[in-house]
Amino acid sequence: MFSPFEYKRPETIEEVFELLNQNDNSQIVAGGTDLLVKLREAESSPDFLIDIKELDELKGIEQENNEIKIGALTTITEIKENKLIKDKLYALYQAASEFGCYEIRNRATIGGNVVHASPGAEYGVPLFALEAEVEVVGQNGIKRLPIEEFWYDVGRVKLDNELLKSIIINIDKNEKSSYHRLSRVEGMDLAVVNTALVKRSDNKYRSYFGTVARTPYQNKKIDAILSKENFNKKSFKKIQDIINESVSPRSSSLRASPEYKKRMVVSLLKKCLRDIGELGDDIDG
Amino acid sequence: MAKEIKTTINNKKYKIEVPPQMTLLELLREKLIMTGTKEGCGNGECGACTVLLNDKPVRSCIVLAHEIEGKEVITIEGLKETGDFKEIKEAFIAEDAVQCGFCTPGFVMAIKALLNRTKTPTDEEIKEALGGHLCRCTGYESIHKAVKRLVK
Numbered sequence A: 001m002f003s004p005f006e007y008k009r010p011e012t013i014e015e016v017f018e019l020l021n022q023n024d025n026s027q028i029v030a031g032g033t034d035l036l037v038k039l040r041e042a043e044s045s046p047d048f049l050i051d052i053k054e055l056d057e058l059k060g061i062e063q064e065n066n067e068i069k070i071g072a073l074t075t076i077t078e079i080k081e082n083k084l085i086k087d088k089l090y091a092l093y094q095a096a097s098e099f100g101c102y103e104i105r106n107r108a109t110i111g112g113n114v115v116h117a118s119p120g121a122e123y124g125v126p127l128f129a130l131e132a133e134v135e136v137v138g139q140n141g142i143k144r145l146p147i148e149e150f151w152y153d154v155g156r157v158k159l160d161n162e163l164l165k166s167i168i169i170n171i172d173k174n175e176k177s178s179y180h181r182l183s184r185v186e187g188m189d190l191a192v193v194n195t196a197l198v199k200r201s202d203n204k205y206r207s208y209f210g211t212v213a214r215t216p217y218q219n220k221k222i223d224a225i226l227s228k229e230n231f232n233k234k235s236f237k238k239i240q241d242i243i244n245e246s247v248s249p250r251s252s253s254l255r256a257s258p259e260y261k262k263r264m265v266v267s268l269l270k271k272c273l274r275d276i277g278e279l280g281d282d283i284d285g
Numbered sequence B: 001m002a003k004e005i006k007t008t009i010n011n012k013k014y015k016i017e018v019p020p021q022m023t024l025l026e027l028l029r030e031k032l033i034m035t036g037t038k039e040g041c042g043n044g045e046c047g048a049c050t051v052l053l054n055d056k057p058v059r060s061c062i063v064l065a066h067e068i069e070g071k072e073v074i075t076i077e078g079l080k081e082t083g084d085f086k087e088i089k090e091a092f093i094a095e096d097a098v099q100c101g102f103c104t105p106g107f108v109m110a111i112k113a114l115l116n117r118t119k120t121p122t123d124e125e126i127k128e129a130l131g132g133h134l135c136r137c138t139g140y141e142s143i144h145k146a147v148k149r150l151v152k
């Protein structure tokens, strides 16, 4: 058993804030697939657990004008099975397909994944590449901020007695997207490295690389090369050089060496380009 | 502090005192002495503890017992009373899909959930349903074949 705590499952957001205010050492739980593992490993020992699974305001996937809004409590299975996501935000569908296993996908939420903010998290690189924004709800109302401002370090997000409400993506700006990851065991391990690529409506590219830095990593020079029209084999050499010079993944990683990671993110980038249909057969992956 | 919860386990109604920090797996094994559900990793990674919560397979080692308030749980003990169990058991025997048997209750619950979703799962769907279940003995092939045997 975990060390003792109290448990409540409020039905409204207001109740959540009341509970947060009354209890100093409280913790939010959604699907619990990160938190319960942490509790067992005694990395976290809250006095009070606030289960937000019943909050309908944080659920569902909707399109409003040119934006798709994904509620924080949306499960990975719901993302995988949603037609709008598969049609318009393919990278998010691909990330759901790679995520954990059947039972985990049924419980794990996208909000929990973002708030947990682990370097190889499935919803790091694709949401950064899609220039997602997050909606945060606090006692004084709702605010909206870019995901790279919200998720600012390993395991750190900007929340102060607040809840992540939803994730918002503009579908006019993002034309095509792709996501790939490499892991030691298919499904049941976090990504060793991961990469997402977005082709924007103005034909510019945005690429992000995971686990090579503390947060999803972007290099504007790489995006400039990708966005040039005469992209060719030599371009990958340049991209590899930029990666080699600009990132230094920590050597204490349990999953892979820095050298391997640097090579593999570029290899995954090729896969993403191929998905988006921009890579001829002459360039091998 | 322990609090009383009302729930249904294997079609039987329960009112039980449960401390909030107890997992569903602990409730089943240690309080209700339903030891058919196994604990392997205790961290959501192996699938040995799989039970159905409102018909969906969950890993009971990472579900709090309090979460089943007002819901329905089916464990391997409950399934054992049904015709489906008999069929799955016979398929496992026919394909030699059990060796030490530790992973078997978890696999059986995942297979039951799969067959609830579709009577005719494809190879891909079988792999998706069982992909997160670890077996140290069989090499998986025989378990996959047992499921195929159930798909007519």
Ligand SMILES: Cc1cc2nc3c(=O)[nH]c(=O)nc-3n(C[C@H](O)[C@H](O)[C@H](O)COP(=O)(O)OP(=O)(O)OC[C@H]3O[C@@H](n4cnc5c(N)ncnc54)[C@H](O)[C@@H]3O)c2cc1C
Pocket (backbone or CB within 6 Å): A027, A028, A029, A030, A031, A032, A033, A034, A035, A036, A037, A058, A072, A073, A098, A099, A100, A101, A104, A107, A108, A109, A110, A111, A112, A113, A114, A115, A116, A120, A121, A122, A123, A159, A162, A163, A164, A165, A187, A188, A189, A190, A191, B043, B044, B045
């Ligand atoms: C076996 C296994 C396999 C896994 N495989 C993968 C994988 O392949 N890829 C991957 O990326 N992850 C994986 N994970 C990690 C985990 O499942 C994900 O990070 C998941 O998305 C977390 O969501 P959750 O709802 O379960 O979070 P919880 O554990 O409920 O919460 C995580 C954290 O976020 C906070 N939180 C949750 N929701 C909100 C909210 N709306 N507002 C404010 N705070 C909130 C909680 O307080 C907690 O600190 C795996 C975990 C396990 C056990």
Ligand code: FES
Pocket (backbone or CB within 6 Å): B038, B039, B040, B041, B042, B043, B044, B045, B046, B047, B048, B049, B050, B059, B060, B061, B062
């Ligand atoms: S014991 Fe629950 S998944 Fe291993």
Ligand code: FES
Pocket (backbone or CB within 6 Å): B097, B098, B099, B100, B101, B102, B103, B104, B134, B135, B136, B137, B138
């Ligand atoms: S039969 Fe021994 S672990 Fe599967």
